[in-house]
């Protein structure tokens with residue numbers, strides 16, 4: 523089966539309208555390597571277009587996407603940790619000064635867990651196991667009151683990923699040295715706005731767009 527026509531045509535437009543007009547930047551990126559300003563841990567959800575949300579240029583963001591934008595705790599003996607490997611590369615090789623966990627509204631992964639239908643996913647599958655990362659989620663009463671149950675889970679998942687990032691020794695070292703900041707954000711698909719996690723209060727507040 524061929525690729526969908528819309529993708530083939532889209533790539534033609536990219537070559538003609540984007541790459542050809544900005545060839546210098548792409549050549550520079552190819553020669554000099556990447557030096558992203560931030561790492562973003564986002565959901566696989568097709569509606570969460572990270573570069574579009576930040577109007578970011580190629581090379582600006584080092585992005586890892588997984589189901590429900592989760593970060594497992596530091597597990598050196600674990601197997602095949604794709605997200606942890608990306609975090610390690612971003613911090614120790616690229617030395618990014620910022621790591622952003624980007625949650626989003628209407629997250630199917632979080633909702634699967636919330637509605638307790640995780641047990642209905644195939645036993646031999648990966649999703650059920652992956653979503654056990656949400657097992658110790660701490661819901662915040664004021665989130666439920668302000669945003670409802672569904673979003674309270676999504677916000678708690680972002681907090682949990684931030685907490686798990688702090689269990690990585692190489693991140694803790696960079697945090698303590700003031701070389702790294704962690705950020706928790708939540709993107710509203712319908713409204714387009716972000717909420718931002720205040721580190722000192724643990725509350726999500728309107729994103730400062732100034």
Ligand SMILES: [Zn+2]
Nearest residue numbers: 565567629630
């Ligand atoms: Zn999602």
